[in-house]
């Protein structure tokens with residue numbers, strides 16, 4: 001798979017992740033409701049921006065991003081979650097999803113580096129650095 005196809009797979013995976021995090025935001029119950037309800041909102045709001053950046057990067061390098069959920073469901077490496085109400089289970093999902101996204105971003109960076117595609121390299125580097133930081137925070141939350 002070329003890195004431009006992998007970029008579309010990344011877009012699809014973020015779309016599924018976005019909806020999963022919205023579901024976490026809506027369904028969280030228990031003592032960590034207030035903190036996680038807000039944290040999930042922060043995460044899906046950021047994810048929405050990443051989705052737009054990825055789609056517009058795909059367009060900038062001359063390709064067409066997938067835009068239909070039926071396609072996202074086929075291409076996404078992240079699967080649709082059942083309803084999660086428990087905070088620790090929700091954060092464990094986020095860590096797992098971020099691992100999947102991070103692996104794909106590293107694969108893309110390697111290929112876009114070979115292709116001297118500086119714009120995509122920069123976008124992947126930003127996403128990787130950001131996720132390494134939030135991974136540390138979510139891991140710390142789980143203790």
Ligand SMILES: [Fe+2]
Pocket residue numbers: 025041
């Ligand atoms: Fe809300």
